[in-house]
Amino acid sequence: MAVADGVEHASAYAAEIAIACIGASLERSIDETFAACDARLSKTHGVALTVAVVDIDSQRMTIALVGNIRAMLLGRNTYHHFGSTRGIVGSGHDQLRYQTRTLAAGDVLALYSHGFDEFFSLRETLETAQPFSANPAQTVLHRWARVDDDAAILVYHHNARTIDLATMDKPASPFRVVLG
Numbered sequence: 001m002a003v004a005d006g007v008e009h010a011s012a013y014a015a016e017i018a019i020a021c022i023g024a025s026l027e028r029s030i031d032e033t034f035a036a037c038d039a040r041l042s043k044t045h046g047v048a049l050t051v052a053v054v055d056i057d058s059q060r061m062t063i064a065l066v067g068n069i070r071a072m073l074l075g076r077n078t079y080h081h082f083g084s085t086r087g088i089v090g091s092g093h094d095q096l097r098y099q100t101r102t103l104a105a106g107d108v109l110a111l112y113s114h115g116f117d118e119f120f121s122l123r124e125t126l127e128t129a130q131p132f133s134a135n136p137a138q139t140v141l142h143r144w145a146r147v148d149d150d151a152a153i154l155v156y157h158h159n160a161r162t163i164d165l166a167t168m169d170k171p172a173s174p175f176r177v178v179l180g
Contacts, residue, residue: 025037060103069113116145
């Protein structure tokens with residue numbers, strides 16, 4: 001799973017390149033995927049990027065984030081914000097920090113852009129959206145996306161192994177989401 005947020009001019013183009021690169025790298029490690037994206041994006045302004053890989057057999061998730069992009073894992077009684085590596089994929093970034101977690105029944109992983117209110121209540125919004133919405137990510141987008149920016153959110157439900165996604169575009173949408 002991945003979310004790419006393009007930077008500055010031609011941002012949609014850069015995000016499309018990143019997602020195409022990830023789509024072509026599904027058998028690679030996360031490190032190799034980021035390296036391939038770095039190379040492909042070197043002539044653009046780059047992207048903020050998060051890539052998460054879930055191994056269904058071991059129930060383990062590995063995630064890496066670069067730039068101004070966010071990820072949160074919500075458990076029944078816990079939550080974890082994943083830290084991001086400073087920089088931009090394609091324009092230089094610090095060494096990747098991989099984070100690994102064991103997923104449990106009921107866990108929800110959200111990958112989202114900076115186009116949301118800084119302190120929105122993801123857990124509360126998802127819990128209240130579940131009984132009423134076919135796409136809880138769309139509910140989060142409608143309630144918490146800033147009107148002055150574009151936004152994207154991908155929500156992975158570990159129990160059901162399903163993904164909800166929602167995007168809100170400005171005239172030149174810099175977001176692309178890949179599912180794999």
